[in-house]
Amino acid sequence: MGEKTKPQNKFSQLIKWLQKGKVNRWLVIITFMLIPVLLLLVFTYIPFGKMIGFSFYNMGYVGTREYVGLQNYIDVFKRDDCFKALRLSVYYIGASFIQLALALYFASILSTKIRGGSFFKGFMFFPYLICGIAVGFIFKFFYTRGFVLDTILSWFGFNLENLPYWLRDTKINNISVAATSVWRYMGQNMVLFIGAIMSVDSTMYEAAAIDGANEWQKFRYIVFPSIKTIIVLNMILSITGSLSAFEPPYVITRGNFGTATYFVVMNTLAHDNMKVGLASAMAVILLVIILFATVLQKLFFRYFFGEGEEEAIRDKRRRKKRLAEAAARKGGVS
């Protein structure tokens, strides 16, 4: 009998062990994490690790590989097309600022109770739901000579003769292309802002109204500080997105007439010229640039606007200085 109870004992011991608070907690964490972490590893980090590996080889998709060390990285810096392409990011960064400003503007209007508010919200969010390729095709026709944009402008008295070729003229075609991403992502940013604005405690507005604050003051001193975090987040996402802009130039102009962004150049190198190693090196370099830009932005925002509940470093220093000055003056008098 003793022999028989032994395994049973072990089993119940196991159950008991599993039911212990600490073990139980870990068990839940592991089971819940397993699938997402596995997916993340298999489809993001392992391929990424592989890509870093590729960047040290001279290789195509098929055929033999040759280890070349850092040669690919040196080539990226030596080639004139790679970093030239990065300059185009300025257009997209500029566009992302406009996009955020517009989003913030519409969000602050639409978060108040106005007639047809949800209609406009849906209307402006809608472009985000369209796939990027389709957006590209829409705008290709939009900018075609004598089509949508030219027609609309001619209603306002513009003469077709005086209008530029929106996608051919190298002075403005990057602006035309970057504008499409404003159209696409503005609604999404706006919805995020509306969500953040809605969560602001309404008693604050009432208090402000009693104090006689006008709308701008309400925005500046109540809304803005409360949604600071989400603004910073949107800004970081937009700027990193600008550095890796791909869909609009790829679909609308195929990167012709000086609209080839870093990603388009990378794509051409990898798929047309089968220089997968070089393209991988470009990707790694871009990642480093993006990381650097993100850290820089974070520091910038911490200094000027503070993070979350924390006060801006600049304000803290100013106050300290003022206090110190006040103390010094006091000391001087006495």
Add this chain to the structure above:
Amino acid sequence: MKQWKRFTSAALAAMMAVSLTACGGSQQTADTSAAKEGEANTATTAAGSNEAQSDVPEFKDLKVGEDYTDIKADLKFITQRTDLVDTTFKTYVEEFQKLYPNVTITYEGITNYAEDMITRLSTGDWGDICMIPMQVKKSDLGTYFLRFGAKDELEKSYIMLNDKSFENDVYGIPSVGSAQGVVYNKKVFEAAGITELPKTPDEFLDALQKIKDNTDAIPLYTNFAAGWTMTAWDAYISGSATGDADFKNIDLVHGKDPFTKRDDMTGPYAVYYTLYEAVARGLTEDDPTTTDWEGSKPKINNGEIATMVLGSWAVTQMQEAGDHPEDIGYMTFPITVDGKQYATASPDYNYAINVNSSADNKIASMLYVKWLTEDSNFAYDQGGIPIVAGAEYPDIYKAFDGVELVINNPAPAGEDNLFNDINTDSEIGIESSADTVSKIVEAAITGSPTLDEIMANWNAKWTASQEKFGAIQ
């Protein structure tokens, strides 16, 4: 946004992976059962050799309509021509069944042919006849497909066999051939007062100028925005521009500065000169960035466009796009080499037969392929060049009378990859990248750099890669 994208793509990829493995599993079991059925063939498949022929007759000896008329087989035919499955091919099968009543043929059209077929090939049990996907290496042809016969024997009756042959063994019979030329609208040419077809780049440019001056049509539509239409220009630099079947794989690969201007206006320079000058002189569409491929077809049909530089495959599409099919003409690329005109020609997809099929299926497939090639009129229906040696060209090639078709010779032994290596390493991307030819159009519009500068740059890049791979000293 980025996180979202990453998440959705990961989720998608996961779903696809799961469904893929599911498919793979079922197909594999189907594969093994099929392998068991055709016992005799499995052994030979494993060897990947050609000795399977023992129970199958030679392709060249088969007489369609006389041999094996009582053969029984169910054939599955996989094709890229989804548009013809329910129409033309159906009538072909009916015709064929008059000769072979016990053979049934089921067509399956695949839209994304090149990629889907390559995965299906690896399962072994995909059907009996297919069109050989481009990615299959020549040395692998024997692993998947039945050998039709010796090249030197078959070449007596068919043309363009180079493409899918390996060391004198033929594994694919081209369905139809195509030649490189220029699609044009006859009525516009007439209206512009062009009586004789231009034969040199400058004559061609003069003709375009006449069209611009005398008609409302766009003289030359580049279809720039589509991208692949730019790559299409590269096809003319070999046969059409030089008349030399060895140009692509020998002269271009081993020659010094192949893009340099030649005094008689032939060679690659002449081709790109035609494009550059046409754009620079304003003889093309206003805004190349917003061209529309589908929209261009009815336009050339009803005379709003005068010419387009495209392979002969495009002719039927242009004819069918509107009410004036009779206005569409086809001429050779305007380059004359020593008083003679040439045209680069190449085979379309090749028919091939599954090496794993049963002996009866193989014989029936061979009969059908032979019937398609010799008796079906497919080439005439499609406006292509017939594969049977010495056959008459369809009407559309009238302008090609006296024009010699040049089919590029394969690379010499041991240099199979040399052209590709130089081509990709130099980033010139002949016939593979639209980027370089697009840059010619851009330069022509903005006025800098000049064509000579572009060609000098190409020469420099090309030479550097030639040296890297030891193609020249």
